Amino acid sequence: MIRPAIRALLLALLLLAAGPALAVQPDEVLDDAALEARARTLSAEVRCLVCQNQSIDDSNAELARDLRLLVRERLIAGDSDQEVLDFLVARYGPFVLLEPPKTESTLILWYGPAALLGLGAIVVIVTLARRRKAATPTPLTPEERMRLDALLDEEDDTGRPA
């Protein structure tokens, strides 16, 4: 009988050994490991235009496969990573990049959330500062102080310790 702990350990080992299901087919893989690694990194940055929320590295669509092969072909032909991406952008537009380039039309996309967060922080700081100011007690006027002293003196007369 296998004890539960060992069974759990075996299961964990099996899960670790199981690789993720890859869209990249064995016949696509390049012999040159360095080039293949570059191709994989690039493919992860390129949008599959059929599924649109997957990279071509993840997608099983026909077009994704064609583009993966194309990326590898360009790399073998000696293109730099940027040249490969430029090649794709020239045909499919900047939407083909999963990370949008920083241009005028994507400024809001890139900096909008940070700007909103900053604005929120300013509002919070201003509100807190105001609240603290409102909570600070105003000092007593001379008349108020005299009345307070008189009241305290009265209490002393009752015989309590001063």
Place this chain on the structure above:
Amino acid sequence: MRRLFALIPLAAAVALVAALAWPILDGRNPQELPSVLLDKPVPAFDLPGLEPGAPGLASADLAGKPVLVNVFASWCAPCRAEIPRLQALAGDGVTVYGLAYKDDPVATRRFLSDLGNPYARIGVDRDGRTGIEFGVYGVPETYVIDGSGVIRHRHVGEVTDRVAEATLVPLLKELEQ
């Protein structure tokens, strides 16, 4: 005044939602991409014909008069549905060229003999490379190309009666002048 000030975040949130919802309510398909090649010359290509001896399709064939280039395949259902409309357009004197995208020529031939052939010329793009040059991402796609070989419009998806009447025909008429 104080109360008005407090309404600013609400107003800003409403404005943000409105700005994000507008393109959807406006009827734009967010998955449809504008072609990068719009108002640019067609990419260079030279494809063989469907039969031995039949004329193929090359970028050089796209100069002279405005034409439609229809990217199609026998495996694509909307392509099947739009063939009668393309035939009607061809009957009205529009030159329609076909780009057989990633299709077995035998299947393409059967497809055309079953449904009819609206294409004046067909280029066989067996490996889909010319499709990539055009930025094709969904078949069918239909390109309007003017007399100097410049891409003037791309329609992604089936050419419906509405698309033909409201977009393609008026644009072709305009380009002919």
